[in-house]
Amino acid sequence: MKTGRLALRTGAVGALLALTTASLLVGGYDITIGNLFSDPAAREMFFISRVPRTLALILAGVAMSVSGLIMQMITQNRFVEPTTTGTAQWAGLGILVTLIIAPNTPPLTKMVVASVFAMTGSLVFLWVLRRVALKSSLIVPLIGIMLGAVVSAVTVYLAASFNLLQSMSAWRSGGFSGIVRGHYEPLWVVGAITVAVFFLADRLTVAGLGRDVARSVGINYERVIFVATLLVAVATGVTSVVVGFLPFLGLVVPNIVSLVRGDNVRGNLPWVAALGAALILLCDLIGRTVVAPMEIPVSVVLGAIGAAVFIALVLRQRRHAAF
Amino acid sequence: MIEFSDLHKEYQGQSVLGPVTGAIEKGGITSIVGPNGAGKSTLLTMMGRLLDPTGGTVTIEGRDVFTTKSRDLARNLSILRQENQFTARLRVRELVAFGRFPHSQGRLTEEDLEHVRASMEFLNLTALADRYLDQLSGGQRQRAYVAMVLAQDTEYVLLDEPLNNLDMKHSVLMMRQLRRAADQLGKTIVIIIHDINFAAAHSDRIMALRDGQVVTTGTIGEIMRDTVLTEVFDTPVKVIEVDAKPIAIYYS
Numbered sequence: 010m011k012t013g014r015l016a017l018r019t020g021a022v023g024a025l026l027a028l029t030t031a032s033l034l035v036g037g038y039d040i041t042i043g044n045l046f047s048d049p050a051a052r053e054m055f056f057i058s059r060v061p062r063t064l065a066l067i068l069a070g071v072a073m074s075v076s077g078l079i080m081q082m083i084t085q086n087r088f089v090e091p092t093t094t095g096t097a098q099w100a101g102l103g104i105l106v107t108l109i110i111a112p113n114t115p116p117l118t119k120m121v122v123a124s125v126f127a128m129t130g131s132l133v134f135l136w137v138l139r140r141v142a143l144k145s146s147l148i149v150p151l152i153g154i155m156l157g158a159v160v161s162a163v164t165v166y167l168a169a170s171f172n173l174l175q176s177m178s179a180w181r182s183g184g185f186s187g188i189v190r191g192h193y194e195p196l197w198v199v200g201a202i203t204v205a206v207f208f209l210a211d212r213l214t215v216a217g218l219g220r221d222v223a224r225s226v227g228i229n230y231e232r233v234i235f236v237a238t239l240l241v242a243v244a245t246g247v248t249s250v251v252v253g254f255l256p257f258l259g260l261v262v263p264n265i266v267s268l269v270r271g272d273n274v275r276g277n278l279p280w281v282a283a284l285g286a287a288l289i290l291l292c293d294l295i296g297r298t299v300v301a302p303m304e305i306p307v308s309v310v311l312g313a314i315g316a317a318v319f320i321a322l323v324l325r326q327r328r329h330a331a332f
Numbered sequence: 333m334i335e336f337s338d339l340h341k342e343y344q345g346q347s348v349l350g351p352v353t354g355a356i357e358k359g360g361i362t363s364i365v366g367p368n369g370a371g372k373s374t375l376l377t378m379m380g381r382l383l384d385p386t387g388g389t390v391t392i393e394g395r396d397v398f399t400t401k402s403r404d405l406a407r408n409l410s411i412l413r414q415e416n417q418f419t420a421r422l423r424v425r426e427l428v429a430f431g432r433f434p435h436s437q438g439r440l441t442e443e444d445l446e447h448v449r450a451s452m453e454f455l456n457l458t459a460l461a462d463r464y465l466d467q468l469s470g471g472q473r474q475r476a477y478v479a480m481v482l483a484q485d486t487e488y489v490l491l492d493e494p495l496n497n498l499d500m501k502h503s504v505l506m507m508r509q510l511r512r513a514a515d516q517l518g519k520t521i522v523i524i525i526h527d528i529n530f531a532a533a534h535s536d537r538i539m540a541l542r543d544g545q546v547v548t549t550g551t552i553g554e555i556m557r558d559t560v561l562t563e564v565f566d567t568p569v570k571v572i573e574v575d576a577k578p579i580a581i582y583y584s
Contacts, residue, residue: 227406
């Protein structure tokens with residue numbers, strides 16, 4: 010049992026390293042491990058473009074999958090994540106609003122606005138959820154998807170009215186092709202958030218058992234929900250501004266980890282982060298290679314893979330329990 | 333002692349409980365009985381500060397449960413509600429360990445682990461420790477929840493229908509284990525129980541509710557009488573003695 014676990018860990022770390030290396034070496038400009046040392050131009054390209062892109066991928070992957078994990082615990086529902094609760098769509102609306110009101114806003118302000126909008130979105134979702142009597146597990150994400158669709162519709166309408174449709178479609182297709190040095194760094198906030206989640210882990214797991222159990226063991230349930238919602242909002246807001254819309258990652262990753270390891274947040278967190286990073290690196294590699302030298306945005310690949318896994322999960326749930 | 337005074341709860345102007353005034357004595361097992369809709373769960377969940385009252389107070393050892401810091405109270409009082417449908421996939425061991433949260437804040441010490449182990453053994457769960465909750469039968473799950481509450485190691489333990497989902501054998505075992513917890517560990521246990529005969533056989537006192545009011549509180553001998561039970565349950569009840577123990581007959 011012990012050696013099996015060790016092998017699994019070694020395998021996971023190995024796979025992540027291999028994907029990271031591949032992500033660093035694949036691309037239009039020919040970079041190999043050899044010419045990194047001999048060719049200064051290749052080296053420069055490597056540090057300006059490749060390294061930031063790979064780091065951005067990893068951080069964004071962690072951000073969205075950890076956000077999904079948090080949201081699934083606090084709503085006690087397996088099917089929620091920032092893009093199925095409207096949170097990410099609200100962040101998009103926030104970005105558009107800054108584009109309309111102050112087109113030259115610095116990225117940091119944009120992130121704050123996007124995070125505030127994302128927080129609003131999450132709170133609206135939680136508020137609607139509290140007022141819905143029928144809480145079958147599929148109704149919950151349906152409500153979120155509908156809320157997200159309404160917000161998206163408003164966003165598109167506003168974007169069309171202000172001639173900003175193009176900027177919004179760039180956001181919508183969340184890609185990493187534009188990521189260079191000096192652009193991705195805010196994503197490090199996600200690292201800080203992951204550390205915060207680690208400290209909050211046990212409280213989140215207990216919150217996942219519901220308000221009554223949490224209160225019975227003396228946890229301030231409302232505060233845990235608020236802090237968790239805030240962390241998700243900031244992670245989503247920052248990721249939205251830097252990268253864009255990344256669907257399904259927060260859904261697929263925590264669910265796979267939960268299938269294998271159960272739902273103890275503290276133990277699962279490193280796995281969720283690692284698998285999130287690995288999956289997005291893989292999707293990005295697929296997007297970069299299948300139509301090279303062109304690129305398919307990572308959100309499109311994620312959408313295709315994620316939707317398939319989502320359906321598989323729904324079918325699995327159906328077999329296990331009536332809802 | 334748990335004391336409540338003028339405690340009442342209304343939903344949209346409809347009173348479901350009280351105002352009631354009364355007390356649960358320290359030590360032993362007190363069973364709360366009464367027909368459906370009498371307000372038993374409402375009373376218990378308010379005593380356990382899971383439900384805010386419309387008015388009135390609840391104190392435990394003189395401390396107001398609604399104003400005392402929840403974390404401090406959690407070392408003194410634990411409560412298990414009736415419906416527990418957890419979607420989270422946790423192992424029995426992990427669930428029981430969360431009962432230690434008020435003491436450890438998540439960082440389990442040797443002492444915490446000992447409590448977890450003892451509490452699982454107490455409820456015959458040791459063999460199931462590494463199973464996920466969704467792999468257990470309803471009765472096993474119910475025992476796991478009770479083990480979590482016992483691991484919290486509080487002086488006061490409130491349980492809403494702990495015999496839910498348990499078959500005859502496990503109902504008796506559960507009551508014996510609660511009896512042991514009261515006698516050997518000196519806990520004060522308050523349970524809501526459906527079967528008046530189970531209540532009579534295993535508890536020290538009975539509090540009877542009807543229509544949102546406390547009808548009477550007393551020892552087994554005081555409550556297990558034809559007139560008292562007939563009034564409480566609003567149906568003819570006859571008490572007979574079997575092996576010198578009172579048994580209520582209400583099937584005819």
